[in-house]
Amino acid sequence: MKKLILILGDQLDLKGAALRGFDFKTDEVIMVESMHEAQYVWTHQAKIVLFLSAMRHFANNLKELSYPLSYIQNSPLSIIAVLKEKLVDKKFTHLICIEPGEWRLKQQIEELARDVSINLEMREDDHFYCSHHEFVKWAADKKELRLEYFYRLMRKTHHILVDSEGNPEGGQWNFDQDNRKPYPKKGPGILEDPILFEPDAITKDVIAFVKETYANHPGSLESFRWPVTRIQALEALHYFVEYRLRNFGVFQDAMWTDIPFGWHSILSSSMNLKLLNPREVIHAVLLAWKKYSLDLSTVEGFIRQILGWREFVRGMYYLDMPKMANDNYYDHQRPLPKWYWSGKTQMVCMKDTINQTLQYGYAHHIQRLMVTGNFALLAEILPSAVCDWYLAIYVDAIEWVELPNTAGMALFANGGRFTSKPYVASGAYIKRMSNYCGSCKYKTEIRFGETACPVTTLYWNFLIKHRNQFESSPRTRLMTANLNRISHEDQNSIKEHARYLLSHLDDL
Ligand SMILES: Cc1cc2nc3c(=O)[nH]c(=O)nc-3n(C[C@H](O)[C@H](O)[C@H](O)COP(=O)(O)OP(=O)(O)OC[C@H]3O[C@@H](n4cnc5c(N)ncnc54)[C@H](O)[C@@H]3O)c2cc1C
Ligand code: SF4
Numbered sequence: 001m002k003k004l005i006l007i008l009g010d011q012l013d014l015k016g017a018a019l020r021g022f023d024f025k026t027d028e029v030i031m032v033e034s035m036h037e038a039q040y041v042w043t044h045q046a047k048i049v050l051f052l053s054a055m056r057h058f059a060n061n062l063k064e065l066s067y068p069l070s071y072i073q074n075s076p077l078s079i080i081a082v083l084k085e086k087l088v089d090k091k092f093t094h095l096i097c098i099e100p101g102e103w104r105l106k107q108q109i110e111e112l113a114r115d116v117s118i119n120l121e122m123r124e125d126d127h128f129y130c131s132h133h134e135f136v137k138w139a140a141d142k143k144e145l146r147l148e149y150f151y152r153l154m155r156k157t158h159h160i161l162v163d164s165e166g167n168p169e170g171g172q173w174n175f176d177q178d179n180r181k182p183y184p185k186k187g188p189g190i191l192e193d194p195i196l197f198e199p200d201a202i203t204k205d206v207i208a209f210v211k212e213t214y215a216n217h218p219g220s221l222e223s224f225r226w227p228v229t230r231i232q233a234l235e236a237l238h239y240f241v242e243y244r245l246r247n248f249g250v251f252q253d254a255m256w257t258d259i260p261f262g263w264h265s266i267l268s269s270s271m272n273l274k275l276l277n278p279r280e281v282i283h284a285v286l287l288a289w290k291k292y293s294l295d296l297s298t299v300e301g302f303i304r305q306i307l308g309w310r311e312f313v314r315g316m317y318y319l320d321m322p323k324m325a326n327d328n329y330y331d332h333q334r335p336l337p338k339w340y341w342s343g344k345t346q347m348v349c350m351k352d353t354i355n356q357t358l359q360y361g362y363a364h365h366i367q368r369l370m371v372t373g374n375f376a377l378l379a380e381i382l383p384s385a386v387c388d389w390y391l392a393i394y395v396d397a398i399e400w401v402e403l404p405n406t407a408g409m410a411l412f413a414n415g416g417r418f419t420s421k422p423y424v425a426s427g428a429y430i431k432r433m434s435n436y437c438g439s440c441k442y443k444t445e446i447r448f449g450e451t452a453c454p455v456t457t458l459y460w461n462f463l464i465k466h467r468n469q470f471e472s473s474p475r476t477r478l479m480t481a482n483l484n485r486i487s488h489e490d491q492n493s494i495k496e497h498a499r500y501l502l503s504h505l506d507d508l
Contacts, residue, residue, distance in 0.1 A: 135315030196225030249298030373410030
């Protein structure tokens, strides 16, 4: 037996399933920097740097541990083409890898194995709490697939925030209601900045390479300070639980101009690259809860994101692919406005969210869901174009987590397979949760006309168009009740103005 172990750029865990049973006498590890992976969507420069730098640091760890490693730098070939050459040349009998977090690559590796007649062992990624088998079993007898019930099961199965009889800590499973406050009127006040890591020699090299090679790709590298090693990721976790967790809960939905990170953890890229394990994140949070007597609402709210949402969307991705990638419930077909890539729009909410995204490759959940996501849904943009943007532009974007969040949650492209209603809101929501509207030329309370907030106009237009759908559910009926208070004449003006906006999206 002679095994080739493939480690992908988001599988950087020495304890991961790929290296289990490694035979130092016969086996070999391969890692591939394929330029194709940076180009198949128009990837943010910071995301390319993060992946390449983290891979190179990980490769050094493997070498220090004496693993025989082929590290292919900057290959113009696809990962599959490089693998094929290697498999044929060196007469390996087995190809071993962890299941990729992207359906495309999973299919291609399976095809390659058939093509070159090699034994493929695609191991499940046990980084996650919930296996595919457990998720499929959970989903099998459910009429509705909802996060809340899955999350409760995860809490009970893993004995997290439950008492010995399986009841939730604090008598409630969910403290979401306590966690939706805007910042005070004067702003967030003094925020503990997240820890940032100065680029070392390896990262500087990669930055220089990316600046030259991917000069026309979106985003900036001037603020690149992401953790690229496990040690840095652990430091970032420690820093978050010590200094920032305490305010995470209450302000997790709040937005403010030029405040890109708020009290968020900024740990998604480290977890998604597998530099951090979700178990150690949750363990650290539980310890800090006791040590600093933190509010249960903050601790539960944070744990729900990881033990609940992160595991849930992964389960949904593998359950619903490849269909999920092509779902288009509303049959939206418009192209993505050009300013999604440049931030050059007059809408302050979109400008701020997109500009910080271009600067850091980061926006927090509510910015992604209720600013850029909400607008894309209201503006009837083709879901696959929106998904490509999210996949390209966020440093933490891997398809298993990006696609269900974008297509499923933000765009309702799968018709509510795992959400009870479309997440749509007018400018009034953005005004309540941020200071964006104060400096915007548009006014949220004006529904049509030159100074009307486009989010508001398109929101009412969306409700008018899909009135029957919104009226049929008790969860959304209040929205159409509000619509019914608007006169027919005004509804016609909204429709007319919306038609104008939709045909001039690039000019907003
Ligand atoms: C349209 C859209 C696209 C998204 N794309 C991605 C993506 O490509 N990659 C990604 O990791 N997250 C994605 N999310 C989820 C979420 O926005 C990010 O995980 C979060 O903003 C990352 O920042 P943070 O680490 O500071 O998270 P925090 O707010 O501090 O939350 C803690 C952790 O919880 C997890 N988490 C929180 N919400 C979610 C969620 N909805 N789904 C899965 N995990 C969650 C993340 O691992 C995160 O690090 C997306 C959300 C939306 C609405
Ligand atoms: S007025 Fe409308 S477009 Fe302007 S910032 Fe507020 S929500 Fe955004």
